[in-house]
Amino acid sequence: MAGPIRVVGSLNMDLVVQVPHHPGPGETVLGSDYATYPGGKGANQAVAAARAGAQVEMWGAVGSDEFGRLLQENLEHNGVDTRHLRQLEGPSGLALITVDPGGQNRIVVSPGANGRYLPEHLPPFTPAALLLLQLEIPLPTVQAAAEQASAQGIPILLNPAPIVPLPGSLLRRVRYLVLNETEAAALAQSPVETPEQAQKIAQELQKHGIPAVILTLGGAGLVWADGEESGHWPAHPVEVVDTTAAGDGFCGALAACLAAGGSLREALRFANAAAALVVTRAGAQPSLPQRSEIEAFLASAVETA
Numbered sequence: 108m109a110g111p112i113r114v115v116g117s118l119n120m121d122l123v124v125q126v127p128h129h130p131g132p133g134e135t136v137l138g139s140d141y142a143t144y145p146g147g148k149g150a151n152q153a154v155a156a157a158r159a160g161a162q163v164e165m166w167g168a169v170g171s172d173e174f175g176r177l178l179q180e181n182l183e184h185n186g187v188d189t190r191h192l193r194q195l196e197g198p199s200g201l202a203l204i205t206v207d208p209g210g211q212n213r214i215v216v217s218p219g220a221n222g223r224y225l226p227e228h229l230p231p232f233t234p235a236a237l238l239l240l241q242l243e244i245p246l247p248t249v250q251a252a253a254e255q256a257s258a259q260g261i262p263i264l265l266n267p268a269p270i271v272p273l274p275g276s277l278l279r280r281v282r283y284l285v286l287n288e289t290e291a292a293a294l295a296q297s298p299v300e301t302p303e304q305a306q307k308i309a310q311e312l313q314k315h316g317i318p319a320v321i322l323t324l325g326g327a328g329l330v331w332a333d334g335e336e337s338g339h340w341p342a343h344p345v346e347v348v349d350t351t352a353a354g355d356g357f358c359g360a361l362a363a364c365l366a367a368g369g370s371l372r373e374a375l376r377f378a379n380a381a382a383a384l385v386v387t388r389a390g391a392q393p394s395l396p397q398r399s400e401i402e403a404f405l406a407s408a409v410e411t412a
Contacts, residue, residue, distance in 0.1 A: 111162040113235040115252040116149020117221040117243030119200035120174040126205045145181040146391035148241040154185045155359020160398040164188035168224040170199035191230050195220045210347040226251035236366035241266045253280045266358045279316040287323045302339045305330045343383035356385035380405045
C-alpha cells in the first residue's frame with residue numbers, strides 16, 4: 108500500500124463536563140467547569156493515525172464559526188493534511204460529553220457541518236494507502252467515498268459508529284470492520300456480553316464478505332476473525348480516567364500500522380496498546396498517544412495474547 112491514510116469523516120468541538128454520576132430522566136446534576144477539546148470521530152482517528160506515525164489527510168467539513176477555524180488549525184498542528192477540508196456555512200459539529208468518576212462517558216452530538224457534508228463535496232479520489240470511515244457524516248457520503256476507493260483498489264477500514272442499518276453493498280467493500288460490543292449487537296441483532304459471544308458474531312459478520320472483523324470490548328479487550336485465524340486479546344490493565352476516544356485511538360493506530368505494511372496481528376497489538384494509553388488521560392484528542400509512547404508501553408507491558 109502506498110500513499111496517505113485518507114480519513115473521510117467528522118470534526119466536532121467537544122464540550123466536556125466531569126459529573127459525580129450521569130443524570131437520569133428529568134434529573135439535574137452539578138458538574139465541573141466545562142473544558143473544550145477538538146474531537147469528532149473522523150478528526151480523532153486522523154490525529155491518532157498521524158501521532159502513530161502515519162501520513163494522513165482529512166476530508167470533511169467545518170462550519171463558518173470560530174470552532175471551525177480552531178478545528179482546522181488543530182489538525183494542521185498535528186501534522187494532518189487539511190487541503191481538502193471544506194468550510195460550509197453555519198455551525199461546526201459539537202459534542203456534549205459528561206464523564207463520571209469511573210471514566211465512563213455519555214455523548215450527545217450535534218452534527219453541524221458534518222451533517223451537510225454531501226457526496227458532491229468529495230474531491231476526486233487519488234491513490235491512498237487506506238480509507239478510514241465512520242458514520243458521523245451522511246451515509247450517502249460514506250457510500251460514495253467507499254465506492255471511489257473500491258474502484259481504485261484502496262482498502263477500506265470502517266468503524267460503524269454511531270451505528271445505523273448498513274447496506275450490504277457497503278459492507279462488501281470493507282476490508283476491516285472495527286466495532287464495539289454495542290455496535291456489533293445492533294448490527295448482528297444479538298447480544299454481546301462475553302468474548303465468546305463476540306467471537307461468534309465476528310465470524311458471522313464475515314459472512315457479509317468482510318475479510319477482517321474486529322470487536323473492541325472495553326475492559327475485556329478485543330476479539331477478531333480474519334478467515335485465517337481468530338482470537339481474543341485481553342485489555343492491558345491500566346487506571347481508567349476517561350474512555351472518550353478509546354475506540355478512535357484504536358482505529359487510528361490500527362490504520363497507521365496497517366498502512367505501514369504491518370500484519371493484522373501486529374496492528375491489533377499496536378492498537379490495543381494505544382487504546383490502553385488513551386483511557387489513562389482526559390479528553391479526546393489530548394489523550395491520543397504518540398508512536399514513541401505506544402512503543403515504550405509495549406516494551407514494558409506484560410501480554411498474554
